[in-house]
Amino acid sequence: MKDTTSTQPMHQRKRKAADLGYDLNLATSSGGETAEKGGDGPQRRLWVKDRSKDWWDKYSSADCSDDEFRKAFQMGKGTFETICDELTASVAKENTMLRDAVPVRQRVAVCIYRLATGESLRLVSKRFGLGISTCHKLVLEVCSAIKDVLMPKYLQWPNNESVTVISDEFESISGIPNVVGSMYTTHIPIIAPKVNVSAYFNKRQTDRKQKTCYSVTVQGVVNPNGVFTDVCIGWPGSMPDDQVLERSALYQRADGGLLKGVWIVGGAGYPLMDWVLVPYTQPHLTWTQHAFNEKIDEILKVSKDAFARLKGRWSCLQKRTEMKLQDLPVVLGACCVLHNICELRDEPVEPDSVIEVVDDEMVVPEVALRSETAMKARDAMAHNLLHHNHAGTSFL
Template sequence: MSRYTFEELLNNVAPFINMQQNVNINITKKLMFTIWVLAKPESFLAASDRFGLPKSTGHKIFRNITHSLVQLMPQYIKWPNAAQKQLSCNIFEARSRGFPGVIGAIDGCHIPCKQPIGNANDFYNRKSFHSIILQGVCDHRGLFIDCFIGMPGRMHDARVFRNSPLFHQISNAERPLIPENMHLIGDSAYPLLYNVMTPVRDNGHLTFSQRVYNTKLSSIRSIIERAFGLLKNKFRRLKYLDISDFNLGNDMIAAACVLHNFIIIHDGINVEEEDDFFNEANIEIDDIVHEEGLQAVQKRTQIIELF
């Protein structure tokens, strides 16, 4: 992040910072300290010593700035407009050599966390660790266009999706969020909906066109895995949230997502080329049965017939 882009971030977040707290500490130092804590897996004591701060002061500053960064979510994590949707469709179609109408990829990422007091079972996921779920949707750049944060790790991706504001928005027939000829793509953990295309289940008798469809969908859906991988490698605190306050944990995840988008927008990172980050994503792919609406099946069949 260059000096000029850092100054822009500082200017954007400044109106949301509680200036009455730690008035003797420069606002630039507060933001740099917060980004450092999110980016490095060292203790608060070590990070505070590095910046010449008492540990208790470091905690207060981190909470204040992290919460302020969350207030920037509407500015940096927002649904694409018509032109941006069409651009994503064009690029995804070119990358997949023919898969039409894709404006983004959806998936869930488990953020490992400390065992919560009094509710350990709900956060204990099927991979045998405690976690908070981040549901993300990204565009062709790996830029998050929607985030839903805070569901317990035991919850299945499909249930997280159905509890998210995004599900209700794309299900709104009166004010559809996604045009009829466009859709998101997800793995088999997600329900097949008119605006969410998923793989055809492999029963051992897939046609050639169905196999091609699955391959093309998988090839472009990997962008969300790369986005999660980049997020966790840039902000390594998300590899394990050693905190008891889960509201702060949710804010830390949200703040990291805001910074992820800010970096991509201003530094021009190409997530598609970040091969080192691909295997860092914590993705679950489940094989469960969903009810598939007739219109959704017909739309998927029409796409398959293109191949």
């Protein structure tokens, strides 16, 4: 699917989409401002609508406690300042004769607050004392900077040394060797698009919620700590998990030999392949197969819990966004990067913020088993788990 990004700057200029740099599918002035130029000199008069910045002044002051700041922004002040420091070179703007530039900390705060609360741009505008169109522009600019600057540092596939550590940790959880990731695909609600609407129709959530739902997908692979190591964002919500996987860059890298000799664990919506390990799905499982599935579920719980925290931190992912469909992949990618930063810095998630991810798996009946070698390897692992007493016995 073609990657596109569009904005609507002054003079109706169109900007060509930039290379987003990760696996995706896919300057307006605020109202109430005028400027006049008099005579031949450079002097200008500018009237700017007076907006209260009291709310932001409170949270940006040294008197604001770390707990109070975290409730508003889903991260402590130290984490926020670190992000600002790393983004300064990319998001800072210079003052002009017409107006003073919005400071870096306020720019980043507008973006993070919008992602954390999912509040409308109108409410965000009132909080920060900025125009609605200015806030919208800042969210997109900061998310783009997060993608360009922070994603290469905080969301990347592990190197050989890290892979060994990760597989050891997953083996300690499940007894299953050579697992380097837990994979899950979630759905993000959207307003019905004007083009190709049927592709984004989410039948499973429509049936569950008893109202028409549309969505885009986010496929993510996480390490044992719930940190994303790979994401594929933006394919339509009607697409089942196995087709999303087939269209991902991860699949292409696996075809190139990147995942030779290791496993990524996925749910029943994925096919069993030489590098994708999934539970047994046929009826009437043996004790050995049932025990193996229980261990697979322990690994899958890591990615499901990570997505639950992702959606809990960034409430914008729970609501149908006002954002254009072509802008959504960059924003969703920024949420994944910010999630990783929070996880790495042990930022807590409010217990009542964490949501359960339900009915996200788009399972196609009888997903074909695509590898005889993988079938034999899975059977051997299941036998070894039971033989070496790694498997649980709750199914008894």
